[in-house]
Amino acid sequence: MTLKLQIISLIVSLFYGVFFSFLLSINHKIIYNSNKYIKIIGTFIFILFNCFLYFLILLKINNGIVHIYCIISIMLGFILYNRIALKYKK
Numbered sequence: 001m002t003l004k005l006q007i008i009s010l011i012v013s014l015f016y017g018v019f020f021s022f023l024l025s026i027n028h029k030i031i032y033n034s035n036k037y038i039k040i041i042g043t044f045i046f047i048l049f050n051c052f053l054y055f056l057i058l059l060k061i062n063n064g065i066v067h068i069y070c071i072i073s074i075m076l077g078f079i080l081y082n083r084i085a086l087k088y089k090k
Contacts, residue, residue, distance in 0.1 A: 005062045006069075012061060013070040016054055017077020023050065025085065 001009075023046075024031070030042035054074075058064050 001062055001065065006067075009058070009062050009065075009067070009070055010073045012057060013073035014077040014080075016057065017074035017079075018081040019077075020050055020074065021078045021081035021085075 027042070027046055031039065031046060033039045033042065055064055055066075058066060058070070
């Protein structure tokens with residue numbers, strides 16, 4: 001994989017981490033529901049949809065190759081969104 005593709009994959013993964021955290025905050029009521037069955041089914045569908053979407057995006061960019069730095073970039077995007085959202089909630 002070329003350096004250009006790796007940089008694009010990192011940037012897309014970072015933004016996908018932000019997007020994932022945003023969707024998580026929107027679906028908070030479903031995922032953290034008091035009903036056990038709704039919680040399990042909602043979480044399963046949420047995670048399945050997001051994994052499928054991420055792999056489709058990676059398939060378009062770099063033939064679906066996932067590297068460890070892509071996963072780290074997703075986590076950094078997730079943390080970045082949570083830090084920014086925490087500042088604005090106060």
